[in-house]
Amino acid sequence: MKKWEIAVIPGDGIGKEVVPAALDVLKAVADVHGGISFSFTEFPWSCDYYMEHGKMMPDDGLSTLRNFDAIFLGAVGNPKLVPDHISLWGLLLKIRREFEQVINVRPAKSFRGLSSPLAEPREFDFIVVRENSEGEYSEVGGRIHRGEDEIAIQNAVFTRKGTERAMRYAFELARKRKRHVTSATKSNGIFHTMPFWDEVFADVKRDYPDVATASYHIDALAAFFVTRPHTFDVVVASNLFGDILTDLGGAIMGSIGIAPAANINVNGKYPSMFEPVHGSAPDIYGQGIANPIGQIWTAKLMLDHFGEEELGAFLLKTIEDVTADGIKTPDLGGTATTKEVTEEICRRLYKRS
Ligand code: NAD
Numbered sequence: 001m002k003k004w005e006i007a008v009i010p011g012d013g014i015g016k017e018v019v020p021a022a023l024d025v026l027k028a029v030a031d032v033h034g035g036i037s038f039s040f041t042e043f044p045w046s047c048d049y050y051m052e053h054g055k056m057m058p059d060d061g062l063s064t065l066r067n068f069d070a071i072f073l074g075a076v077g078n079p080k081l082v083p084d085h086i087s088l089w090g091l092l093l094k095i096r097r098e099f100e101q102v103i104n105v106r107p108a109k110s111f112r113g114l115s116s117p118l119a120e121p122r123e124f125d126f127i128v129v130r131e132n133s134e135g136e137y138s139e140v141g142g143r144i145h146r147g148e149d150e151i152a153i154q155n156a157v158f159t160r161k162g163t164e165r166a167m168r169y170a171f172e173l174a175r176k177r178k179r180h181v182t183s184a185t186k187s188n189g190i191f192h193t194m195p196f197w198d199e200v201f202a203d204v205k206r207d208y209p210d211v212a213t214a215s216y217h218i219d220a221l222a223a224f225f226v227t228r229p230h231t232f233d234v235v236v237a238s239n240l241f242g243d244i245l246t247d248l249g250g251a252i253m254g255s256i257g258i259a260p261a262a263n264i265n266v267n268g269k270y271p272s273m274f275e276p277v278h279g280s281a282p283d284i285y286g287q288g289i290a291n292p293i294g295q296i297w298t299a300k301l302m303l304d305h306f307g308e309e310e311l312g313a314f315l316l317k318t319i320e321d322v323t324a325d326g327i328k329t330p331d332l333g334g335t336a337t338t339k340e341v342t343e344e345i346c347r348r349l350y351k352r353s
């Protein structure tokens with residue numbers, strides 16, 4: 001029996017609804033498999049925790065998490081209680097950085113049973129590889145003066161190591177897929193970092209002559225996600241561009257509520273972290289209608305990470321069977337609750353075992 005130790009951080013808002021849902025599904029998956037089990041250890045780190053303790057997680061939080069095989073996180077952020085840059089840099093971004101989760105893998109594809117808001121979408125299936133440790137997300141900069149002399153400076157930091165690493169990851173992934181990588185650039189408007197990004201892309205692609213490439217400015221690329229998403233295979237993007245593109249990826253599938261993500265530690269020194277693309281959705285929290293699929297598909301990415309790809313594929317197929325039969329939350333045009341969707345997925349997992 002293989003046993004996986006998972007640290008669970010539901011976080012804020014609908015994280016507290018969709019994480020328990022996905023844990024039920026993982027328990028069902030383990031039962032169905034018979035040869036694996038999960039041990040879940042839950043941590044209450046969140047904005048509520050901050051209100052009580054003045055910090056998002058305890059000082060030894062990272063050393064506690066370090067011993068787990070993976071971290072399964074819902075969403076962080078309750079701007080009514082804590083400013084977003086404090087809560088996110090105190091928990092989610094801290095874990096991504098300290099645990100060197102330098103790659104964020106975010107798939108998007110035509111999903112059975114869902115109507116995309118695109119009028120006549122062709123089948124699409126792509127993965128955004130998002131650089132996850134640097135770029136536009138940096139603490140380098142500062143603010144001086146107040147009032148009309150006030151200045152805010154935010155520096156983007158692009159290292160050759162980090163940029164190349166994301167690109168190589170994208171090319172290696174493309175080799176297992178349709179052998180095509182698209183680079184998201186903006187070297188017409190961003191004077192230093194994006195021409196550098198293009199140079200590194202040109203260098204890296206020389207090592208992958210068997211992989212076709214394209215490079216588009218992020219503005220045009222965003223439009224292509226709408227007008228011809230079927231033409232993409234792997235898209236490599238900086239931290240911010242990847243962030244924006246993947247909400248769009250969720251939207252063209254039918255809802256941000258289904259988009260999954262994996263923060264990958266590639267050097268094996270620390271656990272990877274699995275959390276969906278969406279946030280804590282304070283606008284719908286507490287109603288029991290949050291779509292659990294983003295979190296459940298994220299659990300599938302965690303299974304893949306553990307080498308249980310067959311089981312992961314079975315889970316994704318089961319989720320799609322449920323949407324194809326019209327059992328959907330309101331964001332997808334349905335009337336089902338979080339609980340109903342989750343129970344239906346579990347029921348079908350058991351049925352096919
Ligand atoms: P959001 O993703 O939480 O919500 C955007 C919209 O999508 C909302 O209308 C919401 O109701 C809807 N939505 C999102 N997930 C859904 C789901 N599973 N089912 C149904 N509808 C869903 O983005 P936001 O409103 O910009 O951010 C809210 C908070 O979450 C902020 O504090 C933000 O910083 C934080 N956030 C956290 C993460 C994370 O922890 N990974 C990601 C994004 C945003």
Ligand code: IPM
Nearest residue numbers: 077088092093243276277279
């Ligand atoms: C995401 C989120 C985070 C990000 C925020 C909450 C800091 O939007 O994971 O997509 O921008 O990385």
Ligand code: MN
Nearest residue numbers: 243244247277
């Ligand atoms: Mn985002």
